[in-house]
Structures are given as C-alpha cells and as structure tokens.
Amino acid sequence: MDGIQFQMKPITIKMKLKKLVEKKISKVSGSSVDWVEEDSYFFKLSSWSEKLLKHYKDNKDFILPSSRKNEVVNFVEKGLKDLSVSRTSFSWGIPVPKNKKHVIYVWLDALTNYISALNFPDTNNKTYKKFWPANIHIIGKDILRFHAIYWPAFLLAAKLPLPARVFGHGWILSEDKKMSKSLGNILDPIEIIKRYGIDQLRYYLVKEVSLGNDGSISLENLKNCINNDLANNYGNLCQRVFSFVKKNCSNKIPKANKLADSDNKLLDHLKNNIPRLIELMNKQELNEYIKTVVSYSFDSNKYFNDSEPWSVKKKDPERMNAIIFTICEQIKNISILLNSIIPISTNKVLETMNIKKENRSINQITSLDCFDHDKELKDLDILFNKIEDDN
RNA sequence: GGCGAGGUAGCUCAGUUGGUUAGAGCACAGGACUCAUAAGCCUGGGGUCGGCGGUUCGAAUCCGCCCCUCGCUACCA
Numbered sequence: 392m393d394g395i396q397f398q399m400k401p402i403t404i405k406m407k408l409k410k411l412v413e414k415k416i417s418k419v420s421g422s423s424v425d426w427v428e429e430d431s432y433f434f435k436l437s438s439w440s441e442k443l444l445k446h447y448k449d450n451k452d453f454i455l456p457s458s459r460k461n462e463v464v465n466f467v468e469k470g471l472k473d474l475s476v477s478r479t480s481f482s483w484g485i486p487v488p489k490n491k492k493h494v495i496y497v498w499l500d501a502l503t504n505y506i507s508a509l510n511f512p513d514t515n516n517k518t519y520k521k522f523w524p525a526n527i528h529i530i531g532k533d534i535l536r537f538h539a540i541y542w543p544a545f546l547l548a549a550k551l552p553l554p555a556r557v558f559g560h561g562w563i564l565s566e567d568k569k570m571s572k573s574l575g576n577i578l579d580p581i582e583i584i585k586r587y588g589i590d591q592l593r594y595y596l597v598k599e600v601s602l603g604n605d606g607s608i609s610l611e612n613l614k615n616c617i618n619n620d621l622a623n624n625y626g627n628l629c630q631r632v633f634s635f636v637k638k639n640c641s642n643k644i645p646k647a648n649k650l651a652d653s654d655n656k657l658l659d660h661l662k663n664n665i666p667r668l669i670e671l672m673n674k675q676e677l678n679e680y681i682k683t684v685v686s687y688s689f690d691s692n693k694y695f696n697d698s699e700p701w702s703v704k705k706k707d708p709e710r711m712n713a714i715i716f717t718i719c720e721q722i723k724n725i726s727i728l729l730n731s732i733i734p735i736s737t738n739k740v741l742e743t744m745n746i747k748k749e750n751r752s753i754n755q756i757t758s759l760d761c762f763d764h765d766k767e768l769k770d771l772d773i774l775f776n777k778i779e780d781d782n
Numbered sequence: 783g784g785c786g787a788g789g790u791a792g793c794u795c796a797g798u799u800g801g802u803u804a805g806a807g808c809a810c811a812g813g814a815c816u817c818a819u820a821a822g823c824c825u826g827g828g829g830u831c832g833g834c835g836g837u838u839c840g841a842a843u844c845c846g847c848c849c850c851u852c853g854c855u856a857c858c859a
Binding site for chain 2: 431436458459461462463465466469471472473474475476497498501532533534535536537540541599601605607609611612615616619620622623624626627628629630631632633634635638639682685686689692693695696697699700701773774775776777
C-alpha cells in the first residue's frame with residue numbers, strides 16, 4: 392500500500408446510527424447483532440462526489456448497462472459519506488503504516504488487489520503496464536457500487552488511471568427463481584456441462600441471457616436451444632455441406648470462377664454487418680450479437696435449399712462449384728464469428744476446412760478466399776448431439 | 783415511503799421522431815423436397831399491445847389516473 396498516499400487520521404465512529412434498545416437480529420442470517428464502537432480510519436469519499444459524477448458524464452459508457460448507471464449516478468448525487476476503511480478489533484488485514492493498532496479492511500484492501508496482483512506499486516512492471524488500466528471490470532450487479540464508486544474514487548485519490556468500463560452483470564436464475572438450497576433448485580454447472588457440453592452451455596447463456604439482466608436457465612429451453620440452433624441449424628449445416636463436398640467435389644473446396652447475385656447477396660449480408668457486430672461486442676450486447684450471427688446460419692440453410700447444388704451438378708458443374716464455394720465461405724465466416732462463444736466446436740469446423748489460425752480473426756472475414764483448394768477436408772464428427780427427452 | 787425500469791402471441795422478446803391488415807425465434811398444425819444429425823425449406827392458426835379515460839383524421843407508440851412485477855435506497859464481500 393506504500394504507493395497510495397491517503398491522508399487519514401483516526402476518529403471514533405459508531406457503527407449504527409440508532410442505539411439498540413432491544414436485542415436485534417439480522418434479517419439475513421438470523422444471528423444476533425451486537426453494538427460495536429471502535430476507532431477507524433476514514434477514506435474521505437464525501438469529497439469525491441462531484442469528480443465521480445463528472446467522470447460518469449465525460450465517459451458515457453463507463454458504467455454499463457445504462458440502467459445500472461442510473462442507479463449509481465442517483466446514489467452519488469444524493470451525496471457520499473466517508474468510508475471506514477480500517478479495523479482495530481482483529482489483526483488480519485493489511486497493517487496500517489505507522490499505526491499498529493489498525494488493519495486496512497473492507498474494500499480498500501479488496502479492490503486494491505486488482506493492481507497489487509499486477510505488481511503495483513512498481514508501475515514500471517511489465518504486467519502492470521500491460522493490464523492496467525483494465526479495459527473492463529465485469530462484476531455482479533450486487534457489487535456494482537463498490538466498483539463504480541469506491542474503486543474509481545480510490546484511484547482518483549491515488550492519481551492512478553481508472554478502468555475504462557465497469558459492467559454489472561445480472562444473475563443466473565434456475566427456472567425463474569434464485570437458486571437456493573431450501574428450494575432445491577440449485578443447478579450445478581459442472582453437471583450441466585457433463586450432460587450437455589461446455590460450448591452448448593456457453594452458447595445458451597450468451598444467447599438467452601441479456602448480460603445486464605437476470606436470466607433464467609431452464610433445462611427445457613436449454614434443450615430446445617441446443618437442438619435448434621446448434622444441432623439442427625449450425626451443426627447440420629456444416630455436416631450437410633461437408634458431406635456434399637466429399638461426395639461431389641473430391642472432398643476439396645472448389646474455386647468459384649463467377650459468383651451469382653444470390654451468392655453475393657448471402658455473403659455481403661454478413662460482411663456488411665461486421666461493423667455493427669463489432670459494436671455490439673464492444674458494448675457487451677452479446678445476446679444481440681449471437682442472435683444476429685445465428686440468423687446467418689438460418690439464411691445459409693435457406694440459401695443451400697434454394698440453390699439446389701444437387702440438381703445443378705450434372706448440367707452446370709461450374710454453378711455447383713460457385714454454390715459450394717459460397718456456402719463454405721459462409722460457414723467459415725459464421726464459425727469465426729462464433730469462435731469466441733463456442734470455441735471448441737468452431738475450431739473443429741475451421742480445422743476441418745484447413746483454415747489457418749491466423750485466418751480466424753474477425754478482421755479476416757472481409758478478405759475473400761483463404762481456402763487451400765488443393766487440400767482435402769478433414770473428417771468432422773457430429774458437432775452437437777441432440778438432447779433427447781429423458782426426464 | 784423516495785427514485786428508476788418494465789407490463790406486446792403459450793414461452794423469450796423486437797417494435798425508429800404516433801400512420802395503412804402489430805413482427806421474430808421457440809412451441810403447435812399442415813405441405814412439397816432429399817445434400818444432411820427424420821435435419822433443412824414453404825404455408826398456417828394464435829394477440830381487446832396491463833386497465834380506464836383523454837389528445838388526434840389516426841396511438842402499442844403522446845398525456846392523466848389506477849393495477850401488477852422488478853431494481854436501487856451505503857461501510858459482509
């Protein structure tokens with residue numbers, strides 16, 4: 392803590408505003424609450440209200456989602472009270488310099504971990520330089536205030552750079568209810584992953600849960616989501632196309648000499664949307680992102696149906712090649728767009744298509760044709776097994 | 783109590799500054815096809831847009847009142 396110089400002096404505080412007349416018990420735990428008085432150092436949070444408000448105003452997306460931002464701004468506008476940051480009643484905690492009775496405890500010590508873990512106060516340290524200031528803190532909505540008010544105030548006081556963004560995410564509910572032992576509706580993520588698969592769970596959570604809001608895991612919806620979007624749509628699209636390539640194109644992605652309007656329409660629709668997709672990603676609007684991307688998979692299945700490569704292959708093999716090239720290009724692009732959401736599955740697809748790792752970035756999508764047309768496709772097992780009803 | 787968000791098809795939601803028969807996905811019911819995980823494609827049924835009243839030629843969209851749901855309302859992280 393030597394790197395941060397706060398001006399602090401010990402004063403006596405009372406932990407509760409009202410004297411307890413009767414024995415009180417905690418609403419949450421039911422245990423009895425005792426009246427305590429002790430000396431404490433205070434962080435002068437009260438003098439940072441205006442500077443924080445200015446920071447929120449100057450940095451529009453510092454707190455996301457905006458509904459949460461409103462709560463925080465509302466809270467700060469009411470005026471902040473100084474914050475007790477030390478205790479004398481126990482010894483674990485960070486010793487206060489020059490006063491051995493006190494240890495630093497509660498938020499000041501906790502939040503500082505973000506930079507002490509990066510070797511602060513050595514601000515020339517490589518790790519610190521690389522990771523601070525952070526691009527984003529993604530934290531639960533229940534600890535937003537501490538990250539959006541206390542932490543920036545501490546950093547401002549220490550004249551250190553602030554993280555670029557604090558995002559308060561919602562909670563995952565089980566069948567619309569908060570998970571609790573007494574209700575018996577706890578969902579064990581490890582069990583779900585074992586049964587449904589890790590990519591499948593990731594996909595479901597990102598798609599069905601708007602990151603800023605609470606979302607619900609319903610096993611029925613999870614099943615539907617896996618079967619429809621992943622197995623029947625994206626997974627089966629890959630399967631039907633690769634199988635067609637194997638049977639009709641010597642298992643190599645053909646070159647296209649001339650693309651038809653319908654081919655370009657399919658490809659351009661995706662490519663023209665890349666800036667918007669990047670924007671959605673940058674604002675953590677992941678569910679909108681994923682819904683947009685999966686719609687390309689729907690479009691692709693329709694395109695494949697309408698183009699009927701199986702019926703043009705004898706009459707017009709050139710045309711068939713253009714169709715197969717187009718659909719492969721599209722599968723590649725969709726796979727890249729989904730790569731951060733379902734990395735294991737999409738990497739299998741990209742591997743099958745012999746796409747080099749350096750060609751798997753979103754920036755590569757607009758550059759046409761990075762296929763090795765002389766190399767055979769690798770075999771691809773079923774990507775997503777369908778979930779059957781068994782309960 | 784105060785401040786804020788929201789109530790739209792069975793479910794999850796989208797609906798730009800008010801404008802023609804209110805949309806999507808899932809679920810449900812039919813149909814044609816076959817390259818594919820009996821997958822994909824096409825068509826259809828289904829909504830008094832929380833309630834009442836008002837402004838307007840016209841309101842899911844604006845105004846008022848009411849009902850309901852949710853979030854925040856400081857020193858446990």
